[in-house]
Amino acid sequence: MAAEPKSVNEEDLKLLKERMNLIASADPAQYHNEFSLRRYLRAFKTVDNAFQGILKTNKWRKEYGVAELHDNKELIEKYSDKARVLKHRDIVGRPIIYIPAKNYNSSDRDIDELTKYIVYCLEEASKRCFEEVVDNLCIVFDLNNFTLSCMDYQVLKNLIWLLSRHYPERLGVCLIVNAPAFFSGCWAVIKGWLDENTAGKVIFVNSEMDLCQYLIPDILPTDM
Template structure:
């Protein structure tokens, strides 16, 4: 039944092998699938819950990665350098308390009216790929995204980018998000959240936590690993 459309247990080794065998038979995948670790296949099974759906999405994802040139995006790329220079998204040296790599996003440094969506998307793909590779080095194969909302204003609210980020995570980096911490969200953001929340599936919504104190934040991250005080 697991090989059909019935929902399965994603971490069951039998289902992982069923997905691997299906991908081996796919003309678009061939022998390369033998080098893919089990935990990568489990992420697709957790996200899509049936072997056929996980198979279909995995193949689409690999085609997109090749077409977009994910492996060829380097930090020396001028587009990446320009975004890194803003400091609005930085990967921390330390991990969260569950062993996830952390990206700190300083929202006030983003100006919706002064950004190139193509460049920003490329930068986001680069950062997600960087974080994914870091997560593969540890036991936890997902990431921690920390949004610092201090001094947030509506000029920072970029709905198009939020939609793009959600799309990338759902389609091409499934189950990579472990936890999303939204720190210092002002009352102004509550209206924005009412718009954003329905765009997230239930599984993703459960990964979002609003943080309003150092005590709350310290449940997820050691405060001394942060580059600055957030409160």
């Protein structure tokens, strides 16, 4: 089941709303809804830090061209085997991003292009959130046929940075399925990059029965 989001101080939320309303009244593109403001407060802890985080995200989105990524058909087609936003949702209604790790190779990719594709996937999944019910995502890393040559640490670093800076509190759960025993060495490295809250959202799923607690196994792609 989805963990209940941490509550935020309502007075802090009121102050953040007031600041954002001033900004958004001058530039509507700066607007964030209340669900987003709550996520930033939970992630950044204080009104000042949340406000600065939002402004930095808005600046990044404009400079990075986030709104135009869905028009980049060449990019989407080129990296379509790296991740997919599924049509189906997990048990609690989260949109799912499915990532088949076997399709990664750090020596055979353009990191900037691949990062843009990851942002595209995060955007598409976020748009599918029913925010009144659940406003976070399920990311599934499928390690079936995974080898060490598939371990792309830089891609993971970029994903972690994106989730922490520009999609705070969007990650609801991260499922690691079909992990081989030797992946424990990789995980020891990756876990060191995560804060305690994020690390607690990573679940190693060891059986189909366990997977059924989170999603229906049949919805996972077999064509990637």
